[in-house]
Amino acid sequence: MITLYDMSLSGNCHKVRLLLSLLALDYQTKPVDLRGGEQRGPGHLQRNPFGQVPVLEDDGLIVRDSQAILVYLAKRYGGENWWPDDAYQLAQIAAWLSTAANEIFHGPAKLRVHHKFGSLIDTAAAGQTADKVLGIIDRHLQSQAWLVGNSVSIADVAVYPYLALAPEGDLDIGEYANIIAWFQRIRALPGYVAMPGMWQD
Ligand SMILES: N[C@@H](CCC(=O)N[C@@H](CS)C(=O)NCC(=O)O)C(=O)O
Incomplete structure (x- = not known):
C-alpha cells in the first residue's frame, strides 16, 4: 500500500494527491500535524531530514519532495504517457x-x-x-x-x-x-x- 504523509492545505501535497488520483492508484494518507511541529519530530525527520511534507512511502521505499514523488509515480506506474x-x-x-x-x-x-x-x-x-x-x-x-x-x-x-x-x-x-x-x-x-x-x- 502506498502511504502519503500529507497535510490537507498543502499545495505541494496536492500535487501528489492529484497524480495518485489521475493514475487511479490506491493509497492511504497519514496527516502530519505541521502546526503542532510533528514534521520536526524524530519520526518524520527520519523520513525527511528537511522536516517537510509531502513524503511518499511505497514498498519500503521513501521518497521526499513533491517533484521527486511525481517522477517516481510517473516512471513506476504511469507508463510512456506519463514518463x-x-x-x-x-x-x-x-x-x-x-x-x-x-x-x-x-x-x-x-x-x-x-x-x-x-x-x-x-x-x-x-x-x-x-x-x-x-x-x-x-x-x-x-x-x-x-x-x-x-x-x-x-x-x-x-x-x-x-x-x-x-x-x-x-x-x-x-x-x-x-x-x-x-x-x-x-x-x-x-x-x-x-x-x-x-x-x-
Ligand atoms: N520542495 C519541497 C517543499 C515542501 C514544503 O515546502 N512543504 C511544506 C508544506 S507545503 C512543509 O512541510 N512545511 C513545514 C515546515 O517547513 O516546517 C517539495 O516540493 O516537497
Whole structure:
C-alpha cells in the first residue's frame, strides 16, 4: 500500500494527491500535524531530514519532495504517457519541475502562505516573481494545450496547484486567459481532484 504523509492545505501535497488520483492508484494518507511541529519530530525527520511534507512511502521505499514523488509515480506506474522516453521531452518536463520548485514557490506559493497563514515575506519580491512566472506560463500556453508535448504530463501536475491557489495569495488571475483555459482542461481530466481554495469558474 502506498502511504502519503500529507497535510490537507498543502499545495505541494496536492500535487501528489492529484497524480495518485489521475493514475487511479490506491493509497492511504497519514496527516502530519505541521502546526503542532510533528514534521520536526524524530519520526518524520527520519523520513525527511528537511522536516517537510509531502513524503511518499511505497514498498519500503521513501521518497521526499513533491517533484521527486511525481517522477517516481510517473516512471513506476504511469507508463510512456506519463514518463516519455524522449530525451528532449524529459528535459522540458524537468525544466517545469524546476520552475515549480523555484519561481512558483517563491512567487504564488509564498504570497499564499503570507495571506492565508500570516507568514512574513518580502511581498514586493514575491509579487514580481509571481507576475513574471504567470506571464511566461500564459504566453507558453497560447500555442499549446499542455506545458510539454501533446498531452498532460507531470509538468502540468507540478505547476497546477499553486497557480490554481493563486487567489488565496491575493493574485488576480482573471487576465491570464490561457492559464484559465488550461485550468479547465486539467479539471476535466478523469480522476481530477481539487482542494479547498482553488480557482473555480
Ligand atoms: N520542495 C519541497 C517543499 C515542501 C514544503 O515546502 N512543504 C511544506 C508544506 S507545503 C512543509 O512541510 N512545511 C513545514 C515546515 O517547513 O516546517 C517539495 O516540493 O516537497
